[in-house]
Amino acid sequence: xxxxxxxxxxxxxxxxxxxxxxxxxxxxxxxxxxxxxxxxxxxxxxxxxxxxxxxxxxxxxxxxxxxxxxxxxxxxxxxxxxxxxxxxxxxxxxxxxxxxxxxxxxxxxxxxxxxxxxxxxxxxxxxxxxxxxxxxxxxxxxxxxxxxxxxxxxxxxxxxxxxxxxxxxxxxxxxxxxxxxxxxxxxxxxxxxxxxxxxxxxxxxxxxxxxxxxxxxxxxxxxxxxxxxxxxxxxxxxxxxxxxxxxxxxxxxxxxxxxxxxxxxxxxxxxxxxxxxxxxxxxxxxxxxxxxxxxxxxxxxxxxxxxxxxxxxxxxxxxxxxxxxxxxxxxxxxxxxxxxxxxxxxxxxxxxxxxxxxxxxxxxxxxxxxxxxxxxxxxxxxxxxxxxxxxxxxxxxxxxxxxxxxxxxxxxxxxxxxxxxxxxxx
Amino acid sequence: xxxxxxxxxxxxxxxxxxxxxxxxxxxxxxxxxxxxxxxxxxxxxxxxxxxxxxxxxxxxxxxxxxxxxxxxxxxxxxxxxxxxxxxxxxxxxxxxxxxxxxxxxxxxxxxxxxxxxxxxxxxxxxxxxxxxxxxxxxxxxxxxxxxxxxxxxxxxxxxxxxxxxxxxxxxxxxxxxxxxxxxxxxxxxxxxxxxxxxxxxxxxxxxxxxxxxxxxxxxxxxxxxxxxxxxxxxxxxxxxxxxxxxxxxxxxxxxxxxxxxxxxxxxxxxxxxxxxxxxxxxxxxxxxxxxxxxxxxxxxxxxxxxxxxxxxxxxxxxxxxxxxxxxxxxxxxxxxxxxxxxxxxxxxxxxxxxxxxxxxxxxxxxxxxxxxxxxxxxxxxxxxxxxxxxxxxxxxxxxxxxxxxxxxxxxxxxxxxxxxxxxxxxxxxxxxxxxxxxxxxxxxxxxxxxxxxxxxxxxxxxxxxxxxxxxxxxxxxxxxxxxxxxxxxxxxxxxxxxxxxxxxxxxxxxxxxxxxxxxxxxxxxxxxxxxxxxxxxxxxxxxxxxxxxxx
Numbered sequence: 021x022x023x024x025x026x027x028x029x030x031x032x033x034x035x036x037x038x039x040x041x042x043x044x045x046x047x048x049x050x051x052x053x054x055x056x057x058x059x060x061x062x063x064x065x066x067x068x069x070x071x072x073x074x075x076x077x078x079x080x081x082x083x084x085x086x087x088x089x090x091x092x093x094x095x096x097x098x099x100x101x102x103x104x105x106x107x108x109x110x111x112x113x114x115x116x117x118x119x120x121x122x123x124x125x126x127x128x129x130x131x132x133x134x135x136x137x138x139x140x141x142x143x144x145x146x147x148x149x150x151x152x153x154x155x156x157x158x159x160x161x162x163x164x165x166x167x168x169x170x171x172x173x174x175x176x177x178x179x180x181x182x183x184x185x186x187x188x189x190x191x192x193x194x195x196x197x198x199x200x201x202x203x204x205x206x207x208x209x210x211x212x213x214x215x216x217x218x219x220x221x222x223x224x225x226x227x228x229x230x231x232x233x234x235x236x237x238x239x240x241x242x243x244x245x246x247x248x249x250x251x252x253x254x255x256x257x258x259x260x261x262x263x264x265x266x267x268x269x270x271x272x273x274x275x276x277x278x279x280x281x282x283x284x285x286x287x288x289x290x291x292x293x294x295x296x297x298x299x300x301x302x303x304x305x306x307x308x309x310x311x312x313x314x315x316x317x318x319x320x321x322x323x324x325x326x327x328x329x330x331x332x333x334x335x336x337x338x339x340x341x342x343x344x345x346x347x348x349x350x351x352x353x354x355x356x357x358x359x360x361x362x363x364x365x366x367x368x369x370x371x372x373x374x375x376x377x378x379x380x381x382x383x384x385x386x387x388x389x390x391x392x393x394x395x396x397x398x399x400x401x402x403x404x405x406x407x408x409x410x411x412x413x414x415x416x417x418x419x420x421x422x423x424x425x426x427x428x429x430x431x432x433x434x435x436x437x438x439x440x441x442x443x444x445x446x
Numbered sequence: 447x448x449x450x451x452x453x454x455x456x457x458x459x460x461x462x463x464x465x466x467x468x469x470x471x472x473x474x475x476x477x478x479x480x481x482x483x484x485x486x487x488x489x490x491x492x493x494x495x496x497x498x499x500x501x502x503x504x505x506x507x508x509x510x511x512x513x514x515x516x517x518x519x520x521x522x523x524x525x526x527x528x529x530x531x532x533x534x535x536x537x538x539x540x541x542x543x544x545x546x547x548x549x550x551x552x553x554x555x556x557x558x559x560x561x562x563x564x565x566x567x568x569x570x571x572x573x574x575x576x577x578x579x580x581x582x583x584x585x586x587x588x589x590x591x592x593x594x595x596x597x598x599x600x601x602x603x604x605x606x607x608x609x610x611x612x613x614x615x616x617x618x619x620x621x622x623x624x625x626x627x628x629x630x631x632x633x634x635x636x637x638x639x640x641x642x643x644x645x646x647x648x649x650x651x652x653x654x655x656x657x658x659x660x661x662x663x664x665x666x667x668x669x670x671x672x673x674x675x676x677x678x679x680x681x682x683x684x685x686x687x688x689x690x691x692x693x694x695x696x697x698x699x700x701x702x703x704x705x706x707x708x709x710x711x712x713x714x715x716x717x718x719x720x721x722x723x724x725x726x727x728x729x730x731x732x733x734x735x736x737x738x739x740x741x742x743x744x745x746x747x748x749x750x751x752x753x754x755x756x757x758x759x760x761x762x763x764x765x766x767x768x769x770x771x772x773x774x775x776x777x778x779x780x781x782x783x784x785x786x787x788x789x790x791x792x793x794x795x796x797x798x799x800x801x802x803x804x805x806x807x808x809x810x811x812x813x814x815x816x817x818x819x820x821x822x823x824x825x826x827x828x829x830x831x832x833x834x835x836x837x838x839x840x841x842x843x844x845x846x847x848x849x850x851x852x853x854x855x856x857x858x859x860x861x862x863x864x865x866x867x868x869x870x871x872x873x874x875x876x877x878x879x880x881x882x883x884x885x886x887x888x889x890x891x892x893x894x895x896x897x898x899x900x901x902x903x904x905x906x907x908x909x910x911x912x913x914x915x916x917x918x919x920x921x922x923x924x925x926x927x928x929x930x931x932x933x934x935x936x937x938x939x940x941x942x943x944x945x946x947x948x949x950x951x952x953x954x955x956x957x958x959x960x961x962x963x964x965x966x967x968x969x970x971x972x973x974x975x976x977x978x979x980x981x982x983x984x985x986x987x988x989x990x991x992x993x994x995x996x997x
Binding site for chain 1: 540
């Protein structure tokens with residue numbers, strides 16, 4: 021299977037150079053085939069909920085490729101309910117970066133971005149995305165919407181692509197200090213953003229539809245919160261890729277009936293799951309799912325499980341769905357990624373206790389200054405809270421940064437240490 | 447009185463001074479980041495690490511930051527936990543300048559004013575506020591501008607001393623432009639409302655949503671050239687550089703530093719080459735009559751080999767020597783020159799002029815002038831083949847691409863940065879791993895059958911990748927082909943960055959490697975010319991410059 025993916029990735033990259041539209045069709049075909057496989061034969065260990073998240077994400081990747089006229093480019097943390105209600109297909113930079121890496125089609129796009137003079141030290145998800153967009157693989161979106169939350173790369177990538185595609189861009193500027201004043205400020209910007217979208221599509225986005233979508237978002241977040249609490253005593257086996265599918269379901273696709281169904285399914289499965297066992301890890305940041313030796317440690321392994329990832333729960337807040345703009349703004353302003361890094365760490369400590377994690381992996385994805393900058397503080401503060409913490413340097417999607425063996429060795433050693441602490445045999 | 451340091455042009459410096467502060471830009475370039483690396487991460491941007499290092503060394507006791515970027519926010523987090531500062535403040539600055547942002551910024555100014563007044567124990571002094579505004583100077587004569595990520599004092603001094611024209615530091619905090627308040631505005635809140643608008647209305651930095659106003663920086667009629675500086679691991683300005691590459695119609699040099707003192711020295715060659723390309727051709731010509739019998743020597747002291755070329759008055763090559771540099775550049779140069787003189791049957795007194803070039807040029811006492819290898823390569827390539835417009839030079843420890851005009855003058859150039867990947871050293875290490883000589887390495891990949899991608903661009907990781915491919919029983923030819931493609935990919939990315947155009951010529955030691963040369967040619971989709979004298983190119987250029995010295 022691995023060789024087929026490698027070959028497919030190579031063909032997409034080569035084809036993109038000669039005929040980008042043909043490469044896009046090929047990619048769409050490949051993703052459709054993968055979706056069929058996920059639906060028909062997801063793998064004997066894959067749970068129904070994990071399958072739902074994977075299929076849902078795959079569907080959301082195919083849609084903008086198939087219907088560019090309804091595609092809207094959006095950053096991962098942007099509340100997308102208005103787009104869903106308007107029947108548009110939001111596609112995220114991080115999402116496609118991950119998917120192209122999963123397809124092993126990332127290297128040509130990385131080289132293109134670097135050849136353009138963009139910094140080698142820039143986030144790899146964004147470099148792949150810029151490369152794929154400017155090489156013609158990504159469709160021209162109707163418009164581009166992004167927040168300033170968590171990641172400077174958002175400002176740079178989306179501004180460049182708005183100029184490249186000559187499409188309108190709207191930036192939701194998120195104040196650094198979480199406060200009610202900031203919520204009102206962001207809510208007003210979201211209203212303005214919706215006006216821009218309405219102007220572009222030539223029709224209004226019904227407020228009741230938006231309220232319903234936001235209500236689904238709230239319900240999905242509450243269900244997932246409950247799932248995390250129940251998971252403390254249960255064992256669900258999964259894979260690193262699954263955490264990223266879950267993150268997309270709970271961000272770009274939050275507010276859809278599919279995400280609500282996914283979180284309901286999570287709750288059903290947790291009831292039936294066996295009792296907790298093995299080493300349990302909280303993962304902070306994106307997952308380098310392409311690193312095979314690492315997957316051997318974490319995937320479908322009764323002895324080692326990643327039980328939560330902060331990319332999924334960082335924006336969980338209680339809010340009133342009848343005030344949809346306030347609710348969406350609250351999610352962004354009170355995100356654990358906003359403000360000092362200590363907020364993110366404290367949210368991590370709280371989540372680790374909620375899911376009864378034995379240890380924490382703080383993954384420093386290449387180019388993510390927010391995560392890199394907080395690495396030492398995270399180690400200090402998690403450990404002060406009694407949670408051993410491994411700072412793991414790597415890359416979420418760029419194979420050329422290598423170091424698979426080193427990543428796996430550190431992970432193995434960390435797991436051995438946690439096992440010894442639990443009194444288990446190493 | 448202790449100083450209050452700041453780093454960003456959006457800092458309300460005048461307000462701090464009105465509250466009793468003595469403010470100064472923090473531009474400290476440390477020797478290393480030892481203390482910073484202990485509390486943060488080595489892959490933060492060099493400037494952010496320099497800020498942390500300055501505080502951890504105890505040089506800074508009062509610091510006002512702005513949430514400029516992820517790195518500065520991280521520096522604030524780290525300093526809050528470990529900095530032991532008397533006053534540390536992070537001011538929130540939004541990314542746009544509309545009315546809502548102005549209102550929010552005014553709130554931030556009031557919040558900072560209260561915190562700082564409490565710390566200093568002094569009230570707001572309106573007269574001091576007005577006096578704190580400094581006039582903004584505008585260029586009135588030809589100048590060069592340093593743009594991009596901030597440049598510290600020491601690096602700026604190197605730039606100033608290398609350039610043939612006055613240099614302005616227009617980077618980051620250094621292009622601050624805030625005008626004084628209207629006379630009739632006296633009430634504090636009203637002043638702060640005006641001040642918020644004035645701060646936000648400055649020439650925007652790259653973190654702002656709308657950066658169109660930055661055009662003013664490079665559309666000045668007196669601007670003669672740009673040195674575009676980026677700080678390693680700072681991403682903002684790389685994007686502007688990518689845009690200026692297409693838009694700018696004055697010469698531009700791209701340099702990158704890690705904000706340490708050492709990096710300033712390492713950039714000297716590039717700066718000098720840029721200065722050489724800016725100086726008119728006739729300024730380089732000598733006016734004095736040289737002694738000797740009309741023989742001209744070029745010495746290229748490289749990291750791997752020292753090359754010497756001797757030309758006669760008719761520009762014929764009368765001697766050419768390539769020797770390993772060995773331990774010392776000066777001794778290597780003496781040895782190579784002795785051999786070259788013997789080869790041509792000349793005495794030292796026959797030599798009219800000598801020009802040195804290459805990494806070791808500064809260490810060689812002999813010589814009438816020293817010129818960078820970039821300018822010499824351009825000259826040499828033009829001599830060997832006047833049709834050449836792009837030179838791809840891969841040497842032992844660096845690779846560079848140089849664009850030349852029809853006279854052999856440098857139009858632009860780019861070099862790889864502090865990384866062995868894509869250089870001769872990379873191939874040497876891989877040859878050692880595969881137990882091959884460099885000659886065998888040159889041709890062994892030509893008979894490849896299976897396409898193997900060496901994905902790691904880091905030399906160390908690529909070596910482990912090669913070891914694992916050997917373990918998988920992959921053929922040596924296929925692995926070497928993969929390595930050749932990897933070097934070609936890196937080189938062609940440099941070439942694209944510079945906008946290389948045919949005719950292409952390859953020089954440097956790696957030009958002898960047929961596998962790499964063929965891979966580059968394939969990727970360029972154009973002919974790649976390799977002269978018999980490819981390795982001697984720098985020395986030839988230096989010898990031609992020596993001839994020009996003889997007026």
